[in-house]
Amino acid sequence: MPALSNDQADFARAIVLGLDLSPQAHAVCPKYRVATAMAVYHNNYRGNLHDTLASAYPVTEQLVGKDFFRVLTKQFIEQYPSRSGNLHHYGAEMADFIADFEPAQSLVYLSDVAALEWACHRAYFAEDEATLDVSGLSKVPAENYADLVIHTHPACHMVRSIYPIAAIWNAHQPGANSDFHIDLDSGSSNALVSRKENTVMVTELTEAGATWLQSIRSGAPLGEATSGVLERYPDFNLNTALLNLLEQGVLADFTLENMP
Amino acid sequence: MARPVTHALPCTGGIGLRAPHYRQVLDRLPRLGWVEVHSENFFGGGAPLSTLLRVREHYPVSLHGVGMGLASTTPLDKAHLSALHRLCDAVKPAAISEHLSWNSAAGMVINDLLPFPYTQEALSHVATRIEQVQEELGRQLLVENLSSYLSFAHSEMTEGAFLAELTQRTGCGILFDVENLYVNACNLGVDAKAFIKAIPAEAVKEYHLAGYSVRDGCLVDTHDHPVCPEVWEMYEFALQHIGPRPTLIEWDSDIPPLPVLMGEAAKAQQRLEICYACAE
Known part of the structure; x- marks a missing residue:
């Protein structure tokens, strides 16, 4: 040709x-x-x-x-x-x-805001996938919990920044309060992008929650991810973190490590 | 003349459904013969696909691709084709179409519909690509004639002859965009009546109608105006020579309120009805 x-x-x-x-x-x-x-x-x-x-x-x-x-x-x-x-x-x-x-x-925060926007853009078009079936999870014997590998939904992303990017993003959505003032000293942001009922949302995770989710997303089994976080953040509450992520449709299916 | 039954789109006026009208269409369910959407806007899942599946419950849907690059010489984008395949499986569209154009070369993609010389070399190349796409999708592809701002001195045949040969070689159908032909007639001196006579009537499965803009004497296929009187006239000529087919109003920029689009579709519908009445 x-x-x-x-x-x-x-x-x-x-x-x-x-x-x-x-x-x-x-x-x-x-x-x-x-x-x-x-x-x-x-x-x-x-x-x-x-x-x-x-x-x-x-x-x-x-x-x-x-x-x-x-x-x-x-x-x-x-x-x-x-x-x-x-x-x-x-x-x-x-x-x-x-x-x-x-x-x-x-x-200074613009690059991180753009990273968050790209994550939202990808989340909007991400493939559909069923969210975690809690009843299936309850059938896992307690002694195997530590070996659970939980997969996140294709629409889930996390963008961490030393600037309050989640607050900035939410303040610039249609219908948001236009009086918003960006206080760059208000701290860092662990922006969680998720999709619930097909609407892309940006929420904040705590440092502990973000560290845990990052570990889970890198493929760590539940036990390893949780103990790693607890070493640094003794107040971390796994139940609360799980409920929060389930509520936001972040968790998809799970597998058991070392099992087919 | 019997109404064609070989094609799943109803032989009526339809509209290009774009984001500003999703909600109104789903809330009010206006009387639309059928709708067409740009395939790529629905690749993946989430809100876009969910919206289209709801639309599909109420209207026949045609998927119109703008990114396959049938005449590109870079390898066919397999991921793009698979995404289209998945979309087809989910939506079960009444028709699937792409453009007779290219969009990729030298490691870059030009997200536009670009012209090429109508040579024997190009003909076998495009025919092979159409066959690849039809094989992947397991169904007929409609190929749309191009609006072009320049032509090539070394073309060996007209676009009409090129399309006719493609239908012969691949079994593809033709999506005849009347406004594109009008643009080519004005810009490039293409003989519109000869084009209409050159393409095999039975291969034409759909018409497109749209408006254009003018820049420095060049008609640009902007889809941002009503259909002009000359394009209506050319459409009427096509109806006489080719016959009635599902007809779409395309409007992609400065999108007007839904009633304006429906009014344009009704004008097409009226001409389709007259065409039936005169033939029967």
């Missing part, structure tokens, strides 16, 4: 970089210049990606304002071409990009 393949590669680069097509493309426009057609493709390309980023990062856009967000997305789009025919995959690198984006350095 050399001819078609080479033509398309040249065409793609011209669109992305906003260049003219080379004469070898043999492009023809009887009514206007080829450059006009290429400008339409270039603007479509940039416009689609900008709109996609604006829809995945609405809080980031609110925090920096529409004009600044446009400057930011322009540079992001130049740095990161799309890699998927599904536009909902576009924009994964935004948190890292913002961390290095010089004009946004004064908004």
